[in-house]
Amino acid sequence: KAGVTQTPRYLIKTRGQQVTLSCSPISGHRSVSWYQQTPGQGLQFLFEYFSETQRNKGNFPGRFSGRQFSNSRSEMNVSTLELGDSALYLCASSSGTDSYEQYFGPGTRLTVT
């Protein structure tokens, strides 16, 4: 099976702009989770989607949002970018039901200038 794919891999944006990141899970997986990784805060959970519904949400401001489509592909959006949003954004997929192991994509490196 193909692994989790994320696009784009690298992105440079300016403060105040918005950005949309995309994630395609492993075929058959219905759960998609998003994480932010920074040197200071480490890996932090953003949200998890299962069958197009947000099932869990981390402690991030409302500027961070996401959605999942009927084919399980997911997007996350960050509006009004701040310098502190510079990070590696990782997407992970899982079956969402009988297995808790998560399979991560390579990440999108976002730089906000």
Place this chain on the structure above:
Amino acid sequence: SQQGEEDPQALSIQEGENATMNCSYKTSINNLQWYRQNSGRGLVHLILIRSNEREKHSGRLRVTLDTSKKSSSLLITASRAADTASYFCATDPRWAGSYQLTFGKGTKLSVIP
């Protein structure tokens, strides 16, 4: 906030030696997982241990879990240069969904050939 804390933060060993990393966490959990990350890339799932298990093996990996002490250890035997990476423990606290992982800050392992 971080649920897990790995110890040590960095570890440097010679190829062929064993590497032991420890993880402590704060709340009751469903499962504990270990992941590996090669420099700035996606995470790779290594092993999952359930809260009712005490020890688990997978190839050169051995994981123990002590729920009374809220701690886990990962042992990599006969290390190889290819094991050089950061290792993270991840927990899914009982109060959260099982697909909402909380990661520690990781142990950076360097295996010297």
